[in-house]
Amino acid sequence: MSESSLRLVWVYPDLLSTYGDQGNALVVEHRATQRRVPVSRVDVRSDQPVPTSGDIYLIGGGEDRPQRLAAERLRRDGGLSRAVANGAIVFSVCAGYQILGHEFVNDLGRPEPGLGLLDVVSVRGEGERCVGDVLADIDPQLGLPPLTGFENHQGVTHVGPQARPFARLRMGKGNGTGDGTEGAFNDTVFGTYMHGPVMARNPQIADLLIKLALDVNALPPVDDQWFEALRSERIAASVQPA
Amino acid sequence: MAGNSEPLSPRAKLAVTAGKAAAAVSRVAGRGSGSVIGGKVALRFDPDLLARLARHLDVILVSATNGKTTTTRLLAEALRAGGPVVSNALGANMPAGITSALAGGSEARFGVIEVDEKYLAGVARDVAPKAIALLNLSRDQLDRAAETRMLAEKWREGLAGVEAIIIANADDPLITWAASSSPTVVWVAAGQAWKDDAWSCPSCGGVLQRPSEDWFCGECGFRRPTPTWALSGDHVVDPYGSAWPIQLQLPGRANKSNAAMSAAAAAAFGIDPKVALERMYSVQAVAGRYDVVTFQQRELRLLLAKNPAGWLETFSLIDGPPTPVILSVNARGADGTDTSWLWDVDYTRLAGHPIMVIGDRKLDLAVRLEVAGLQFRVCANLDEAVRSAPPGRIEAIANYTAFQDLRRRVGN
Numbered sequence: 001m002s003e004s005s006l007r008l009v010w011v012y013p014d015l016l017s018t019y020g021d022q023g024n025a026l027v028v029e030h031r032a033t034q035r036r037v038p039v040s041r042v043d044v045r046s047d048q049p050v051p052t053s054g055d056i057y058l059i060g061g062g063e064d065r066p067q068r069l070a071a072e073r074l075r076r077d078g079g080l081s082r083a084v085a086n087g088a089i090v091f092s093v094c095a096g097y098q099i100l101g102h103e104f105v106n107d108l109g110r111p112e113p114g115l116g117l118l119d120v121v122s123v124r125g126e127g128e129r130c131v132g133d134v135l136a137d138i139d140p141q142l143g144l145p146p147l148t149g150f151e152n153h154q155g156v157t158h159v160g161p162q163a164r165p166f167a168r169l170r171m172g173k174g175n176g177t178g179d180g181t182e183g184a185f186n187d188t189v190f191g192t193y194m195h196g197p198v199m200a201r202n203p204q205i206a207d208l209l210i211k212l213a214l215d216v217n218a219l220p221p222v223d224d225q226w227f228e229a230l231r232s233e234r235i236a237a238s239v240q241p242a
Numbered sequence: 243m244a245g246n247s248e249p250l251s252p253r254a255k256l257a258v259t260a261g262k263a264a265a266a267v268s269r270v271a272g273r274g275s276g277s278v279i280g281g282k283v284a285l286r287f288d289p290d291l292l293a294r295l296a297r298h299l300d301v302i303l304v305s306a307t308n309g310k311t312t313t314t315r316l317l318a319e320a321l322r323a324g325g326p327v328v329s330n331a332l333g334a335n336m337p338a339g340i341t342s343a344l345a346g347g348s349e350a351r352f353g354v355i356e357v358d359e360k361y362l363a364g365v366a367r368d369v370a371p372k373a374i375a376l377l378n379l380s381r382d383q384l385d386r387a388a389e390t391r392m393l394a395e396k397w398r399e400g401l402a403g404v405e406a407i408i409i410a411n412a413d414d415p416l417i418t419w420a421a422s423s424s425p426t427v428v429w430v431a432a433g434q435a436w437k438d439d440a441w442s443c444p445s446c447g448g449v450l451q452r453p454s455e456d457w458f459c460g461e462c463g464f465r466r467p468t469p470t471w472a473l474s475g476d477h478v479v480d481p482y483g484s485a486w487p488i489q490l491q492l493p494g495r496a497n498k499s500n501a502a503m504s505a506a507a508a509a510a511f512g513i514d515p516k517v518a519l520e521r522m523y524s525v526q527a528v529a530g531r532y533d534v535v536t537f538q539q540r541e542l543r544l545l546l547a548k549n550p551a552g553w554l555e556t557f558s559l560i561d562g563p564p565t566p567v568i569l570s571v572n573a574r575g576a577d578g579t580d581t582s583w584l585w586d587v588d589y590t591r592l593a594g595h596p597i598m599v600i601g602d603r604k605l606d607l608a609v610r611l612e613v614a615g616l617q618f619r620v621c622a623n624l625d626e627a628v629r630s631a632p633p634g635r636i637e638a639i640a641n642y643t644a645f646q647d648l649r650r651r652v653g654n
């Protein structure tokens with residue numbers, strides 16, 4: 001474990017922070033601080049350059065036009081792509097997830113190039129928006145407990161061969177492809193449709209990112225009483241909707 | 243216009259009668275005040291009824307994410323200085339509820355109408371209002387509401403062809419965007435504490451620069467208009483530079499902002515700001531909001547906060563530590579079923595207060611407060627929360643259905 005602090009970068013909260021996305025940044029900070037890992041967090045507005053020296057990058061959800069603006073500015077800036085080339089960890093949600101892929105459909109109904117950091121392609125769904133609680137089993141290779149979250153999107157995301165689905169659905173629509181997949185990941189880049197925010201309901205994801213960033217296999221245990229209580233309640237609620 | 247009251251057609255009269263009968267049945271059946279069901283029945287009899295009922299009134303519409311019910315009450319009180327007022331004072335703010343309220347006001351000169359954000363453009367088209375007051379727009383119920391920026395866009399399109407005087411909050415970039423396509427706008431510097439829904443320019447998408455009170459887009463020139471009215475501390479400054487004191491029984495900066503907007507709107511109807519503001523003092527708790535009640539020998543103040551902007555305003559008006567605070571959050575249909583917004587609220591503002599959490603989603607709150615580094619106690623219900631609260635008046639802050647639950651429990 002390095003003596004230096006964990007550098008956490010929250011990308012474009014001015015455009016991509018519609019669904020309590022700050023929560024993921026707060027939970028990563030909280031979980032690291034509890035392990036006595038100092039955190040320095042930088043919130044990068046879309047008129048500022050994305051620093052390339054971060055350890056963990058978070059990018060959140062947003063409305064359709066801000067999503068296009070964010071993609072344009074991230075492509076032009078290049079900082080996030082350079083950070084990933086340097087081995088940084090990225091965790092993305094909803095609109096941010098689509099931006100990390102090769103392409104998505106923008107607010108004008110046209111294909112918009114993404115950053116190509118994750119092998120996924122997103123299109124606009126035909127049916128109703130996917131709204132509601134989700135329960136899924138995360139890829140066993142990641143060694144995490146079940147995923148609980150809240151989805152609210154109209155996207156359909158196809159996962160290509162260079163990425164793996166993040167989770168297999170038990171309840172919910174996830175990637176919207178009808179094949180039971182939710183989210184995607186490769187060695188360092190993660191994407192999900194889950195709000196909640198997802199790390200408030202799945203703090204083990206925050207722990208995973210911290211472990212990857214610090215290159216350690218385990219973290220000291222912390223008091224999970226309220227996180228676990230919330231998880232159990234939401235998992236029970238998604239299995240047996242009220 | 244007032245005084246020029248054209249009698250209702252036989253069909254409209256029948257519709258009003260049918261609506262009243264349905265409302266009476268609804269009341270007897272124990273389904274609330276019956277105003278919405280009455281309006282629905284009446285509108286089915288005569289779809290143009292709303293337009294016809296409004297024709298003999300000087301109408302002002304009030305819409306916003308937060309504060310529209312209170313502002314409607316303040317403004318109705320102010321306009322009573324000029325003549326009888328009809329208003330949907332109970333917050334039934336969709337077309338059926340509005341129709342029902344207007345049907346009860348055949349003698350009125352003014353109609354002061356609260357309108358749900360989604361219906362504003364349609365109601366504005368139907369009732370040909372003399373004025374429209376637009377207070378603020380921010381994120382609210384994202385699982386089902388329109389996106390906030392899209393709402394501003396729809397208002398802009400819908401209001402472009404409306405002749406009403408728009409009274410608009412110049413400190414809210416989304417409100418400014420919605421209003422600035424209208425020919426006649428009275429700009430009010432009414433303030434805006436919550437800024438996180440307007441960092442990108444509604445016109446071009448550029449990043450808005452927000453140095454202190456000002457805001458502007460560095461890319462396209464869209465900027466804060468020069469206001470003619472302003473909220474300045476405890477005063478409203480009118481276009482002549484005179485400062486009039488705001489004296490309300492309702493607490494908080496947000497209500498001063500509502501009063502400033504109401505004074506500017508009342509002036510559009512010829513009511514002097516001094517008179518308007520003096521009359522606003524009589525407005526007490528609106529639908530139980532801000533009510534102080536006695537429960538289990540303790541004093542509780544009931545505070546409604548439905549969304550991040552509302553919570554922010556509420557934190558700024560509660561008594562300081564060590565005043566105990568009870569927080570209650572539900573996520574039923576009327577609240578929005580997504581609780582992500584809890585993470586947009588800066589709960590560190592509650593540091594130093596003893597905190598008790600209740601409500602359907604108390605565990606979401608518990609995690610939120612733990613991550614905020616606060617001490618709190620999770621309680622089964624209001625009774626337990628009150629019992630475990632240290633001495634002093636208790637501030638109870640709740641979102642929509644949680645607030646109704648509180649009122650029911652304390653018998654308010």
Ligand SMILES: [Zn+2]
Nearest residue numbers: 443446459462
């Ligand atoms: Zn602009």
